[in-house]
Amino acid sequence: MHAEAPKGQGNYIDVAAVTAALAKQTIGQKIIPFRRMASTNEYAMCLSTGAVPDGTIIIAEEQTHGRGRHKRDWYSSAFLGLWFSIIRAPKSLEHITLIPLIAGLVIAKTLEEHFALSPKLKWPNDVLLSGKKVCGVLCESRVFSKKTAQLVIGIGMNVNHTKNDFGANIKDIATSLFVETGEAVDRTALLIYILQKMERELTRFEAGKIKQILDQWSRRCPHVGRAIYVTNNGQREFGVFKGIDNYGRLILEHSDGTNQHLAAGDTTINLKSQ
Numbered sequence: 290m291h292a293e294a295p296k297g298q299g300n301y302i303d304v305a306a307v308t309a310a311l312a313k314q315t316i317g318q319k320i321i322p323f324r325r326m327a328s329t330n331e332y333a334m335c336l337s338t339g340a341v342p343d344g345t346i347i348i349a350e351e352q353t354h355g356r357g358r359h360k361r362d363w364y365s366s367a368f369l370g371l372w373f374s375i376i377r378a379p380k381s382l383e384h385i386t387l388i389p390l391i392a393g394l395v396i397a398k399t400l401e402e403h404f405a406l407s408p409k410l411k412w413p414n415d416v417l418l419s420g421k422k423v424c425g426v427l428c429e430s431r432v433f434s435k436k437t438a439q440l441v442i443g444i445g446m447n448v449n450h451t452k453n454d455f456g457a458n459i460k461d462i463a464t465s466l467f468v469e470t471g472e473a474v475d476r477t478a479l480l481i482y483i484l485q486k487m488e489r490e491l492t493r494f495e496a497g498k499i500k501q502i503l504d505q506w507s508r509r510c511p512h513v514g515r516a517i518y519v520t521n522n523g524q525r526e527f528g529v530f531k532g533i534d535n536y537g538r539l540i541l542e543h544s545d546g547t548n549q550h551l552a553a554g555d556t557t558i559n560l561k562s563q
């Protein structure tokens with residue numbers, strides 16, 4: 290028997306508690322909360338450079354035009370999920386394309402450590418539970434020069450949704466922490482955990498621990514080593530998912546033994562058996 294889902298309406302994230310818990314780190318040193326807005330990523334991308342400190346979080350209880358990858362909509366019901374964007378000035382641009390994968394890894398580790406769940410990662414940055422999507426990441430950037438950029442790391446996590454809270458078009462492919470665990474989740478505590486972990490993982494990344502990060506990512510991706518279809522710029526191709534390169538690109542091995550490195554922006558994947 291599952292516990293009853295918490296009443297979403299009016300159950301706000303405690304922003305003061307989040308700010309206090311993150312006082313010693315860069316990520317979350319400023320939090321800009323909204324009751325409702327179009328999209329936290331859209332808002333963050335419109336902020337002028339230097340208008341807010343590095344690590345600022347834009348968070349909304351509800352998004353009316355949440356955006357996903359490949360110009361898809363992202364459903365962001367009021368008070369049920371975590372919908373937020375982190376503004377980040379990367380120290381170097383060389384491996385910046387790994388950051389979306391790192392964000393997915395942060396979420397996967399959070400679900401393992403905080404809830405004893407066994408999430409899987411689907412390249413580039415979907416987090417799955419029981420084969421359904423619980424969290425998605427949309428990274429967008431403004432590049433100013435060869436060395437400077439502003440990155441927006443947008444994270445959407447389904448937290449306290451019941452099955453009925455998902456619309457007909459996504460109910461077969463989406464899940465939430467409540468659906469998976471039967472327990473109502475304290476979104477404030479969860480957000481604090483994610484943001485603390487994000488600070489640690491990004492620091493590790495900036496210290497050059499790329500191999501470690503890629504190994505940890507690959508261990509959680511069941512598709513590595515398997516036959517897949519990729520759709521790359523509208524073209525469908527078949528091959529074996531060999532792994533991820535240092536830039537977060539998927540390495541696809543063709544039947545003639547050649548390897549192709551595919552960037553996330555242009556590519557979607559499906560298992561051959563699907």
Ligand code: BTN
Pocket residue numbers: 327328329330331352354355356357358359361363365371372373374415424425426427443444445446
């Ligand atoms: C995807 O899997 O397609 C990415 C979904 C990203 C959704 C988050 S919710 C917070 C932030 N604001 C947005 O408009 N999108 C991201």
